[in-house]
Amino acid sequence: MMNKKAAYTVAVVGATGAVGTEMIQVLEERNFPVGELVPLASARSEGHEVMFRGQSLPVQVLEPNSFQGVDVALFSAGASVSKEFGPIAVKAGAVVIDNSSAWRMDPKVPLVVPEVNAHALSGHQGLIANPNCSTIQMVVALKPLHDAVRIKRIIVTTLQSVSGTGKDAMDELAEQTRQLLSFGEAKVEVYPYQIAFNCLPHIDDFLTNGYTKEEMKMVYETRKILG
Ligand SMILES: NC(=O)c1ccc[n+]([C@@H]2O[C@H](COP(=O)([O-])OP(=O)(O)OC[C@H]3O[C@@H](n4cnc5c(N)ncnc54)[C@H](OP(=O)(O)O)[C@@H]3O)[C@@H](O)[C@H]2O)c1
Incomplete structure (x- = not known):
């Protein structure tokens, strides 16, 4: 568990990507108590910079010792990067919040949408996953209905950007x-x-059951979150 601090060292893995860029912007907009921001990406981004609170910060190449002194590591660089570097970051003392599909269905890893199942965070072991974007929005709307009447079946159409x-x-x-x-x-x-x-x-590859991986993510993740 992380001790409460006045300011946290926050690493963003995938800082140059579509999601990482938004993460950095939201940290700034929400005035999250960031003491130091550590933007991490691949060697392709060497020499690039990201803006945070009016300051330009050099992007660092992700490597095993990137997480020394990091309190919170937000991962958004794909599942293989999360699989490899998530446990390294936890070992270095960081709490990892992972945006990829790498850990979502691991029974030891809480899959959390704060408005729906924040209680699942208790007892986490350093890794916390967030669901697929379609699942997140859907379960926020469905949670009160599920609590009221227990949903048996959901028919979903997503239009994705x-x-x-x-x-x-x-x-x-x-x-x-x-x-x-x-x-x-x-x-x-x-x-x-x-x-x-x-x-x-x-969207995504077809599985033997005729659904795509993206479709089955919504099924499995929704079940894990709503219980
Ligand atoms: N949960 C959700 O709601 C949601 C929504 C959308 C996406 N995602 C997930 O978020 C992740 C990122 O998506 P995106 O749309 O931001 O992708 P993107 O725009 O392609 O950005 C990928 C980021 O990952 C970095 N990266 C890739 N390979 C790396 C490596 N080997 N080492 C270090 N950094 C590496 C890239 O760095 P370079 O610029 O150096 O290549 C870039 O910063 C994916 O896992 C995606 O499935 C989740």
Whole structure:
């Protein structure tokens, strides 16, 4: 458990990404008591800087000793990075809040939406997971209904934005929009098909049961959170 402090050293893993950028902005907007911010990313971001409270901070390359003196580590750099570096950060004394899918279904790791099941935090062992973005929004709305009548079945349709696929996808949308409005051809790289002026009725890989991984995440994560 972390002792209460006047200010915390906060690391953001994936600080240059779509989600990491928002995390840093929210830490600032909410006036979270950050003593020091440690922005971490891959070697691709060496030499890059991020802005925090009007100051430009150099991005550091993530490595095993990145977490010395870190109180809270917000991870948002994909599941494989969380799997490898999450336990290293915990061992160094940080509380890890992980935004990837790496630890969500681990029975030892609480899967938390604060408005819904903050009680699950008690007894955490340093790693805390947050769910898939669609699950988060859905369970906030469903929690009072579930408490009142116990929900048996949920039928869900999600309409997901390009930003959910990360900064490369957002760049592709902007670039394809520019290409198409200039009467050119849309260059397809991140998605399997053109995404500008289009809607792809498919997210993530299909599983043997006919659903995609993204769809099954909503099923399993909702069950874990609502109990
Ligand atoms: N829970 C949710 O609501 C939610 C919503 C959206 C996304 N996500 C998850 O959040 C994560 C990030 O998504 P995103 O949209 O922000 O992606 P993104 O825009 O592609 O950004 C990825 C970030 O991770 C960093 N990174 C990638 N590989 C790394 C490595 N080996 N070592 C260190 N840093 C590395 C990148 O650094 P460079 O810039 O140096 O490459 C970048 O900062 C994913 O796991 C995604 O599934 C969760």
